Amino acid sequence: MGDELTASPPLPRPLSREGRGEQNATAMANEAHISPSPLAGEGLGRGGAAQTPEQHHFADQNAMVAALGAVVVEHLQNAIEQRGHALLAVSGGKTPAALFDWLSQQTLDWSKVIITLADDRWLPPDHADSNTRLLRQHLLQGAAAARFVPLVNAAPTPEKGLAQATERFNALPQPFDLILLGMGDDGHTASLFPCAPQLQHAFSTSEPLVAMYPQTAPYGRISLSANALRQSRQNILLISGASKQAVLQQALQDGPVEQMPVRLLWQADMPPLAVYWAP
Numbered sequence: 001m002g003d004e005l006t007a008s009p010p011l012p013r014p015l016s017r018e019g020r021g022e023q024n025a026t027a028m029a030n031e032a033h034i035s036p037s038p039l040a041g042e043g044l045g046r047g048g049a050a051q052t053p054e055q056h057h058f059a060d061q062n063a064m065v066a067a068l069g070a071v072v073v074e075h076l077q078n079a080i081e082q083r084g085h086a087l088l089a090v091s092g093g094k095t096p097a098a099l100f101d102w103l104s105q106q107t108l109d110w111s112k113v114i115i116t117l118a119d120d121r122w123l124p125p126d127h128a129d130s131n132t133r134l135l136r137q138h139l140l141q142g143a144a145a146a147r148f149v150p151l152v153n154a155a156p157t158p159e160k161g162l163a164q165a166t167e168r169f170n171a172l173p174q175p176f177d178l179i180l181l182g183m184g185d186d187g188h189t190a191s192l193f194p195c196a197p198q199l200q201h202a203f204s205t206s207e208p209l210v211a212m213y214p215q216t217a218p219y220g221r222i223s224l225s226a227n228a229l230r231q232s233r234q235n236i237l238l239i240s241g242a243s244k245q246a247v248l249q250q251a252l253q254d255g256p257v258e259q260m261p262v263r264l265l266w267q268a269d270m271p272p273l274a275v276y277w278a279p
Helices: 025-029 061-083 094-104 131-138 158-170 199-204 226-230 242-251 261-266
Strands: 033-036 054-057 086-090 113-117 119-121 147-149 178-181 209-212 221-224 235-240 273-278
Touching: 054 061, 061 086, 061 094, 061 178, 061 235, 061 273, 094 131, 094 235, 113 131, 119 131, 158 209, 158 221, 199 209, 199 226, 226 261, 235 242, 235 261, 242 261, 242 273
Parallel strands: 054 273, 086 113, 086 178, 113 147, 178 235, 235 273
Antiparallel strands: 033 054, 119 221, 209 221
8 A cells, every 4th residue: 555654644624615735746645545435426315426535545543643633733723713613523433543643742722612513423422432522531531621412412302412412513613614524334433323313304304403323223313414525624534453444445436325325425516525544
């Protein structure tokens, strides 16, 4: 996959609608591979012709975390300088946890950063499977000054808590500066599972949040809707391992968004997307 990467690659330029994630020559030289994704045909799902997400491949997890972490910090810093605050949404999982640890050690005016989740399981915040718990353990320890806005509240179910969660979500100073997403082996992103009966609603609603009940995964969930994922200056898809790369390549082929909801991310009406991958 190319040359080995240094543990701390030079700081990439922030991704933008215009630049689509282009980096300076020095940073790109330290990256194992970078290429546009081959997309078959036009009109994947709703939204017309698909955009081309840029793929960043790294030799190892540490190099990817350092490079992506630098991009995230630059985005947040630019937002603070330009608008006085930064708004970030993140997903849970093992790979994001390593990124959260890295970010928590960075010097940034975290008091001006607002953080929420792209999705969460409807569980108590101290539950082992809660994304809220993951975020508090790995990011908010070092970035304690950041304002965290959870999706889950004290209601007994996602449906009963949806109105309160939506009210709190709509008070955020949108659009997002960055939404960090993952992808499952079935092609889901956030909690937009292909097996969930609520998927069509999640695609079509103008509301920002949806209650989801995947048939192949435990727990009821709350997730950003497709419309909410559009309200961002930049989306990033973070994946790792050979199996996830295979799923991504399958998703990049022409096919229904409903079959692999991650395809939503490169629709023409979505924000720019960059994919970060390491073995």
